[in-house]
Amino acid sequence: MILKPQLQDLKNIGYYSGKIIIGVGLTMLVPAVIGLLFAEINPALDFLIATEITSIIGLILTKLCFTEEDLNWMQGMIVVSLSWVAAMLLGAIPLYLSGHWGSYLDACFDVMSGFTTTGLTLVQDLDHISYAHNLWRHFTPFLGGQGIVVIALCFFVKGVSGAFKMYVGEARDERLLPNVIDTSRFIWLVSIVYLILSTLVLGIVGIANGMKTANAFFHGACIFMAAFDTAGFAPQSQNILYYHSLLFEVITIVIMFLGAMNFNLHYHLWTGNRREIWKNIESRALCITLLFTFLITLIGLNQVGSYPRAVIMFRKGFYQLISGHTTTGYMTIYARQFINDWGALALAGLICAMAFGGGSCSTAGGIKMLRLGIIVKALQQDLKRIVSPEPAIVEQRLHHLKEIFLEDKQVRAALLITLAYLVLYGIGALVGMFYGYPFLDSLFESTSAAANVGLSCGITTPGMPAGLKLTYIVQMWAGRLEFMSVFTLIGFFIAAIKGR
């Protein structure tokens, strides 16, 4: 029997969602201040209006639904999934007011793309956008990558039990420290330390390449936020191609790696356990899948002969591959070159890399290295079972922060989420084909959206059908939250209609 949600359920969901919405509203003050610093009055006003609307909605929710009860699992999951939708709807207000997005749906698409660290964009005339709006575009992945809920946990949420349920709902099932609020603070510490270091390095490289000082550091900060949080936004429409610098590209590759690394691994390395990086199943799996997909891409590119020189192969072939594998989406080629210059085999290698994704509990999307590692280990265990004498007990171990004995429930969970991702990639490809796009193009763009990558082969443009925009928005949302919160929300609506 399905139970109908009670008033207390709605109050808990409303109260905690309200707190997160207030948090989102306050973050919009950052681009407003930047706008004022650069003497951009109208863009600053866009953000002040959006902050006001968002804060009022958040305050109304917290007052109307005031409760002192802690969240249960179902409520925690629903708060997360609804908060992400609310953040998209409210975060799109300043973008829409700027006039650089063709419709409110386009603005919502870009904000969801930002929060989910995807990087697909529908902005028009990006090269003439204000600093404030450009900062907001890059700030959304910085907030969403670490987790919108993680921000709220740092500042607004006191109840540790309810906090953990929201933390898990946001696809972060590993605690670094015993207290989930301390875990959230460590995640932010890593991000802020790298923000300062990388902005300095990228800024200096920008100045050396002839950029003005303020512009160089602004670009440095924006590029870091989008690279570390594995989103593919860049301040200029030509993306990373704009900088024409090998050094800039190498630095962004390093930042992409850092972003695709499990925060738990960061914690172990930062607390003295430096050997962990060479033993961890995720860093090993990343090396193996990277080598595997790069060889496929390399063979494909050699077949068509697009990049005959080693340096060009590295800067065009490997860069797109690592960008896809870490689910960042930075590009040093134009979108249509994937279709015109790459050939089917190279594209297949890149699609595999995008589908695999980065580390679990990182800012990356996709199936994740830990799940792939578990599936391969389970396969090894079954093979050992077949060749072993019948009464033998075959145990399989894997190293992820500590030695773990592989259990059936871990394999089941890994396989189920992997299957869900594959279905999501497939559904998006079917919708793309429904709108008349070729199979490979549709699969490429769908995988890019669902794995929160952001590489585009040219389908994602302001002129694409609204149905496809909505499909990609849902794919980005479900892919980032890793399905459980989304499934819980669907179950909640079914219970509200059919429950007793």
Add this chain to the structure above:
Amino acid sequence: MKIKSFYNAVFGIGTEIFYAVVIILAAFLICIAAYFFNYDS
């Protein structure tokens, strides 16, 4: 204790960057190998 934490964090960052640089160098070597392979053929 604080000095040890700082030391660990700095070397932790160094290890992470070293890991990324090793992979980048490996990829570059593969690109060079592919170039010579193509050149011979």
